[in-house]
Amino acid sequence: MYRVLVLGAGKIGALISGLLANSGAYRVDLADKQPGAAAGVAHAHHLPALTPHLLDAGDFNALTLHLQSHPVDAIISGLPYYCNPGVARAARAAGAHYFDLTEDVAVTRAVRQVAAGAPTAFVPQCGLAPGFISIAAAELLRHFDEVRSVKLRVGALPQHPNNVLKYSLTWSTEGLINEYGNPCEAIVDGKLTDVLPLEGMEEIEIDGTLYEAFNTSGGLGSLGETYGAGVESMNYKTIRYPGHCSQMRLLMNDLKLNQDRGTLKRILENAVPQTLQDVVIVYAAVTGRQGGELREENYVNKVYPQIIAGRLWSAIQVTTAAGITAVVDLVLQGGNKYHGFFAQEQFRLPEILANRFGRYYDQGSKEVSGRVVVEGTAGEQRLVANPAPVSRNVP
Numbered sequence: 001m002y003r004v005l006v007l008g009a010g011k012i013g014a015l016i017s018g019l020l021a022n023s024g025a026y027r028v029d030l031a032d033k034q035p036g037a038a039a040g041v042a043h044a045h046h047l048p049a050l051t052p053h054l055l056d057a058g059d060f061n062a063l064t065l066h067l068q069s070h071p072v073d074a075i076i077s078g079l080p081y082y083c084n085p086g087v088a089r090a091a092r093a094a095g096a097h098y099f100d101l102t103e104d105v106a107v108t109r110a111v112r113q114v115a116a117g118a119p120t121a122f123v124p125q126c127g128l129a130p131g132f133i134s135i136a137a138a139e140l141l142r143h144f145d146e147v148r149s150v151k152l153r154v155g156a157l158p159q160h161p162n163n164v165l166k167y168s169l170t171w172s173t174e175g176l177i178n179e180y181g182n183p184c185e186a187i188v189d190g191k192l193t194d195v196l197p198l199e200g201m202e203e204i205e206i207d208g209t210l211y212e213a214f215n216t217s218g219g220l221g222s223l224g225e226t227y228g229a230g231v232e233s234m235n236y237k238t239i240r241y242p243g244h245c246s247q248m249r250l251l252m253n254d255l256k257l258n259q260d261r262g263t264l265k266r267i268l269e270n271a272v273p274q275t276l277q278d279v280v281i282v283y284a285a286v287t288g289r290q291g292g293e294l295r296e297e298n299y300v301n302k303v304y305p306q307i308i309a310g311r312l313w314s315a316i317q318v319t320t321a322a323g324i325t326a327v328v329d330l331v332l333q334g335g336n337k338y339h340g341f342f343a344q345e346q347f348r349l350p351e352i353l354a355n356r357f358g359r360y361y362d363q364g365s366k367e368v369s370g371r372v373v374v375e376g377t378a379g380e381q382r383l384v385a386n387p388a389p390v391s392r393n394v395p
Contacts, residue, residue: 002332005029005070005096007057007087008078009037010172012101012127015313015321016076017041019357020328021050022309029070031055045309060086067094074099074328080174084124085110092118097338099328101127101320103179103218112341121331121338126324128280128316129154129236130221131344132361135352136299137223137284138345143297144288147231150187152220153204153213153283155239156316158275159304165248166241168275170316173265179238180248181258182217185224187234192224198249200237206281206300213237214245222343239281279304280315299349303361318360326358 002025006017009032020026022045031053032038038052053070057063057079067075067090074097077087081104088111091098097120102108108124115122125131133152141147158168169176183194200215219236228234251257257264280303287296303315313321327347331338352358 001025001027002074003027003029003072004074004076004328005031005067005072006076006078007031007055009034009041009052010078011314011317012320013076013078014041014044015308015317016078016325017050018045018047018309019321019325021045021047023356024049025329027051029053029072031057031066033057044311057087058083060090063087063090064093067096072096073332076324076328077101080172081107081178085114088114088122088124091120091122096120097328097331098122098124099126099324099331100124101131101324103130103175105182105185105218108222115341118340121342122340123327123331123338123342123344125218125221125344126327127320128156128282128323129219130223131327132319132323132352133219133236133282133284134221134223134344135347135349136282137286138227139349140284140286140297140299141227144286144290144295145292147227147286147288148294149232149285149287150223150227150234151283151285152223152234152236153239153281153285154219154236155211155213155281156319157239157241157279157281159277159279161241163272164243165272166244167272168278169268169272170275170278170314173269174261176268177252177258177261177264179216179218181252181261184215184217184236185220186215186236187224187228187231190230190232192228195235198245198252200235201245202237203242204239204283206283207302210242211239211281212242212245213239221345223345226343226345239283276305276312276314278315280319282319301361306360308360322357322360323352326352326355329355329357 017028017030021028028050030038033056042050042052075091077084077100081102084100084102084107088098092114111124133154156170186195197215202213204211216238282301284299303319305314306318
């Protein structure tokens with residue numbers, strides 16, 4: 001039985017710890033610095049394999065001492081992105097595998113440095129985006145002799161938007177602001193470069209519903225470094241309902257709140273509600289040459305809230321927790337196969353979808369006008385080239 005330390009008992013940490021502890025293969029220590037937070041999650045799950053701890057894991061010394069008295073095989077960080085370099089250093093010192101959910105490019109670079117020469121695996125950017133979207137795109141990329149363009153599009157949206165932002169808080173507010181405010185990596189004209197967030201607007205129509213998509217930071221992960229050579233264009237954009245981007249530009253750029261993110265966080269958390277009635281849209285498209293012919297292949301999926309262990313979980317909780325727990329499961333079962341820095345795109349999509357945790361991507365999916373390009377049961381997935389959702393750039 002594997003022993004894992006999950007840091008953070010919030011929206012995602014609660015499901016991560018529950019999935020692992022309920023599997024029968026893991027003993028889970030769940031830690032949070034807020035008194036009662038981890039204990040509340042453990043009480044709600046009623047799982048003997050889940051043990052709560054009061055711990056400020058942002059304190060490197062406190063985390064190091066905890067790991068000395070509670071050794072684990074792996075550490076999963078659900079903490080704010082800026083805490084993760086310290087967590088990675090503590091994992092290296094403890095000889096544990098390391099996983100996180102960060103979208104922050106600088107943090108991932110810091111983790112890569114910590115991972116150099118490590119006998120254990122350091123796997124940042126797990127979850128949905130970056131994370132699963134990189135795994136899906138990489139599977140498509142393997143089908144091409146030459147690649148012209150790669151598009152990654154992901155959205156976590158309320159099913160029933162009813163405010164001016166047409167949005168509900170389904171994720172970390174700090175992480176959201178970070179994505180909207182930081183430079184975004186993309187390949188433009190064959191070169192890896194930075195592009196501006198909240199720019200690059202396009203419209204996408206999926207299943208009869210019109211969305212907008214625009215640049216946000218971190219979603220490309222390390223895919224540009226791994227597959228960027230010879231590619232004309234590669235980018236990641238967040239999917240939202242039309243009108244959302246212009247409102248965020250007003251807040252972050254015109255009102256200068258990107259320079260006062262603490263105030264922006266308070267505004268959003270005071271005005272924008274949370275919801276469990278969301279939908280996650282995952283869309284990857286690759287264009288290139290196969291056997292001398294120009295072709296396109298797509299992965300398109302919608303995931304809705306699911307009832308797991310008698311409790312309703314939002315789509316963003318399910319997709320994020322399923323993504324990271326599937327990767328954790330593959331690494332821990334892989335023995336010495338995984339060590340040092342390990343990128344998301346090094347995992348194979350069929351392995352993820354066949355995994356006991358990754359299967360929630362399949363169970364929560366809904367066919368999108370016949371364009372979903374996963375067919376067959378989990379473990380027998382195949383990708384098929386089909387017409388993509390309508391996507392057009394908007395000035």
